[in-house]
Amino acid sequence: MSHLALPPFPHPAKLRTTPQHEHMERHRKLHGRRMDAEERERKKEARSVHKKAQFAQKVTGIRAKLYNEKRFKEKAAMRKTIAEHNERGNKHANDDAVADGAVPAYLLDREGVSRAKVLSNTVKQKRKEKAGKWDVPIPKVKPVADDEMFKVLKTGTKRNKAWKRMVTKVTFVGDNYTRKAPKYERFIRPTGLRFKKAHITHPELKATFHLDIIGVKKNPSSTLYTNLGVITKGTVIEVNVSDLGLVTTSGKVVWGKFAQVTNNPELDGCINGVLLV
Amino acid sequence: MVVYNFKKIAAVPTAGDMVDIVLTRTQRKTPTVVHPGYKISRIRSFYMRKVKFTQQTIQERLGGIVEDFPRLNDIHPFYADLMNILYDRDHYKLALGQINTAKGLIDSLARDYIRLLKYGDSLYRCKQLKRAALGRMCTIIKRQKAAFAYLEEVRKHLSRLPALDPHTRTLLVTGYPNVGKSSFMNKVTRANVDVQPYAFTTKSLFVGHMDHRYLRWQVIDTPGILDHPLEQRNTIEMQSVTALAHLQCAVLYFIDISEQCGFTVAQQVGLFKSIKPLFANKQLVIVVNKVDQQPFETLDPEKKAMVEELGKSSNCELMTMSNVTEEGVMDVKSRACDKLLQARVDQRVVGKKVNDVMNRLQVFQPQARDGEVREAFIPDSVREAKARGEIGSKDHKPKMGRGGYAVTTDDVNGDVNMERRKTERDIMWEMGGPGVYSMDYRKNYLLNNDDYKFDVIPEIMDGKNIADFVDPDIELKLAALEEEEDARIAEKEAAGMGEEEESDLDSDEEAAVKAIREKKAILRQKKQDNRKNTAVMPRSVRGRKKDKHDNAMLDKNNVKKTLESLGVEADGIVERGRERGRKRSRKDADEDGMDVEPVDTSGMSNKELKRHKREEKSKERRSVSIARSHSKVREPSQQGLKDDAMKKVATKKDMLSKRRFEGMSGEGDQRKTVHLVKWMNTGKKRNGTHNKR
Numbered sequence: 030m031s032h033l034a035l036p037p038f039p040h041p042a043k044l045r046t047t048p049q050h051e052h053m054e055r056h057r058k059l060h061g062r063r064m065d066a067e068e069r070e071r072k073k074e075a076r077s078v079h080k081k082a083q084f085a086q087k088v089t090g091i092r093a094k095l096y097n098e099k100r101f102k103e104k105a106a107m108r109k110t111i112a113e114h115n116e117r118g119n120k121h122a123n124d125d126a127v128a129d130g131a132v133p134a135y136l137l138d139r140e141g142v143s144r145a146k147v148l149s150n151t152v153k154q155k156r157k158e159k160a161g162k163w164d165v166p167i168p169k170v171k172p173v174a175d176d177e178m179f180k181v182l183k184t185g186t187k188r189n190k191a192w193k194r195m196v197t198k199v200t201f202v203g204d205n206y207t208r209k210a211p212k213y214e215r216f217i218r219p220t221g222l223r224f225k226k227a228h229i230t231h232p233e234l235k236a237t238f239h240l241d242i243i244g245v246k247k248n249p250s251s252t253l254y255t256n257l258g259v260i261t262k263g264t265v266i267e268v269n270v271s272d273l274g275l276v277t278t279s280g281k282v283v284w285g286k287f288a289q290v291t292n293n294p295e296l297d298g299c300i301n302g303v304l305l306v
Numbered sequence: 307m308v309v310y311n312f313k314k315i316a317a318v319p320t321a322g323d324m325v326d327i328v329l330t331r332t333q334r335k336t337p338t339v340v341h342p343g344y345k346i347s348r349i350r351s352f353y354m355r356k357v358k359f360t361q362q363t364i365q366e367r368l369g370g371i372v373e374d375f376p377r378l379n380d381i382h383p384f385y386a387d388l389m390n391i392l393y394d395r396d397h398y399k400l401a402l403g404q405i406n407t408a409k410g411l412i413d414s415l416a417r418d419y420i421r422l423l424k425y426g427d428s429l430y431r432c433k434q435l436k437r438a439a440l441g442r443m444c445t446i447i448k449r450q451k452a453a454f455a456y457l458e459e460v461r462k463h464l465s466r467l468p469a470l471d472p473h474t475r476t477l478l479v480t481g482y483p484n485v486g487k488s489s490f491m492n493k494v495t496r497a498n499v500d501v502q503p504y505a506f507t508t509k510s511l512f513v514g515h516m517d518h519r520y521l522r523w524q525v526i527d528t529p530g531i532l533d534h535p536l537e538q539r540n541t542i543e544m545q546s547v548t549a550l551a552h553l554q555c556a557v558l559y560f561i562d563i564s565e566q567c568g569f570t571v572a573q574q575v576g577l578f579k580s581i582k583p584l585f586a587n588k589q590l591v592i593v594v595n596k597v598d599q600q601p602f603e604t605l606d607p608e609k610k611a612m613v614e615e616l617g618k619s620s621n622c623e624l625m626t627m628s629n630v631t632e633e634g635v636m637d638v639k640s641r642a643c644d645k646l647l648q649a650r651v652d653q654r655v656v657g658k659k660v661n662d663v664m665n666r667l668q669v670f671q672p673q674a675r676d677g678e679v680r681e682a683f684i685p686d687s688v689r690e691a692k693a694r695g696e697i698g699s700k701d702h703k704p705k706m707g708r709g710g711y712a713v714t715t716d717d718v719n720g721d722v723n724m725e726r727r728k729t730e731r732d733i734m735w736e737m738g739g740p741g742v743y744s745m746d747y748r749k750n751y752l753l754n755n756d757d758y759k760f761d762v763i764p765e766i767m768d769g770k771n772i773a774d775f776v777d778p779d780i781e782l783k784l785a786a787l788e789e790e791e792d793a794r795i796a797e798k799e800a801a802g803m804g805e806e807e808e809s810d811l812d813s814d815e816e817a818a819v820k821a822i823r824e825k826k827a828i829l830r831q832k833k834q835d836n837r838k839n840t841a842v843m844p845r846s847v848r849g850r851k852k853d854k855h856d857n858a859m860l861d862k863n864n865v866k867k868t869l870e871s872l873g874v875e876a877d878g879i880v881e882r883g884r885e886r887g888r889k890r891s892r893k894d895a896d897e898d899g900m901d902v903e904p905v906d907t908s909g910m911s912n913k914e915l916k917r918h919k920r921e922e923k924s925k926e927r928r929s930v931s932i933a934r935s936h937s938k939v940r941e942p943s944q945q946g947l948k949d950d951a952m953k954k955v956a957t958k959k960d961m962l963s964k965r966r967f968e969g970m971s972g973e974g975d976q977r978k979t980v981h982l983v984k985w986m987n988t989g990k991k992r993n994g995t996h997n998k999r
Binding site for chain 2: 049050051055058091095180197219221222293295296297298299
């Protein structure tokens, strides 16, 4: 959706013009309010908590679900703010507190520094480098069996032949693909399940882009699936990132990059993935 | 004519509410039960329907919003400009545009998901796809949160805008703040605008209505404007400028010559000059206000000259007025109205449409065929009344008749010589008031001859006058007959005086007769008292049986008592009754008939005794068979049946055959049930293949 460069919507109530038919305000202006108006408002406000609680107990059905969901969110938000306010008054344990009394010389330089953490970080880093190129966000995937992937189509005049298969998962098919003659076409990839675009998140930018798919690099379940261009959870696909304006160290524009699919496209109706950087 | 009423725009829910509305509607209006055992096509269509329905609901709601809000290009430029000032045209268009885009997005999304659902191969997959579809639709709606909130506020404000018709006859009041615009408005209309002694009391346009020359006029009160460039004007002032720019109206420019508003006359004249372009093609009146504080005549000559020069240069009228003393208010109003009316008429005459109207209007004056004067006919009574001054003059108020009411001072002080027509009411009071006097309508009859008025109207029946059949002497004859009758009665009475009827009964008998009569009367009375409102069945029909049930009646003591009270010797009767009541048995009959001596068995031998016993038995049997030998006519229904057992079976069968089916709702229930209903018992019985079982 295109947003024009405009400030957020103004609030017309803030306009200092009151239209002709503000009956309530006019009446208040003419006759004032009742003497106990403020008191009543305060009491109403004070009682509203109990009223709401009563209603939450009484309400049933879908309304109850919706209402309680809303109420839960409100309460959670309130608890958070209260906790935030309390944060200021809380006393924290001082991590790098210096121990009281005399300390041996060999312990002096360790004060307040947690070496263990640094060490573990370096180890992790090394392990990561060792792990190699294909250390992907979803390292393990559930294999997809053939009978889940393919639906057997009966052919022949008497419908007694069963050598044809239809792919039941989302596929990527290149632009210049032409179907073979029916006699030789063993695998059918239905047009309704063909996808051309994917929502790819850049993990560092924390932004998602709607990018063109260039090809399927690897489907972890089977090479057959890779060849057919089937996209399931964990599949590595190549996407067109030319819109992102990424450049290599040598200054060339990168246009193709790998990304791993993080959702089940056949269940969600869209492909979501993470860019492998 | 387009009517600008923005009150009918439906409320715009918040984004959260919109999601709730849409999803609950889907939940309520689409089926909710589905099982994995159903045919996959059925499962698919179940979820497709949900997606489609949700999309349709959203389309309806969002489409409704886009339709409801006025399009700035379609409405009158005055309103378009006003909305631009109040709500910002760009934002307004953007908000509506975004909602329209969202609508389109949701449509294409639903299309995509329905296509995907066609390939769904399990309930789980279909359900997940539906879930994803609805979720994405709701996300799109939620993104429009700001637009929804903005439009709702706009709607609220818009619905409170005054209903102003840009095309009608309009007076527009303008000038610096606090120069008395709103006070004038309150004087000429009933708008009741707030008037306060500080600047910018009026913050928006106010509309009031008034009548002038039997036409409806609208008066627009505008916020005051200051003298600075257009770019620096704030929202409040811009509303005035918009109204001035776009409305065809008569403008009243107010100048406060007392300078109490805080602006000098020179400043006010300056403002006039700077906004003069807005007055082009409008009927302008410069109103010199607050002359009660500072009369125009005694104004500083310099200022006076300035104001007068203003009037001359802009070729418009200068009028003085004061809201406090109401001096000149009506003049200003009527002058401005007349000017505008004249201008509107002129405009019409210049235009093309006028020919259509002019063709329709023609006034003909017939040519005089002779010298005779033909004036309007005025009745003499009217002429006289006019001469007396009762009617015709402007201030004439007809004198009301007050007959029947208490005399008031009005009547006493009123015109003594007043010649008032005597009404029926007056006559009624003279003759004794209501109830005593009733009006004779005959005197007002319109007849050829006034003498006929009170004539008796003949009564006609079957085309004949009833009076023709009446004997004129009938009264006399009747009187004669009655006289004769009286005479005869008198004669008879005189003849029978002091005599009684003879009776041949002695005193005892007479007493008895009297007693009997009395008793009879009592019985009759009793019977009448006991009588129920039912038909009494005569004894010949009902038989004696019914009476027999009443044991008390048949009790011999009672019978005796009753009969003796009637003076009848009862002993014999009672005895006879007792005899008749005793049962007759076969033995009795034997005793009555043949006297059989009992055989003495004491002296018998065993053999003899046995024989005797045998004989006795056979005799007994024979007696029964003899009884049966009499031919006994059987009922037709039992003829041809061998014995009791057979008869019993036959009776039972008969009873069963006659017994009818009786349904739940009594004997009126004629329903026939079928034991095996074909459609209920044939075919497959898989899940969901039948509605009923």
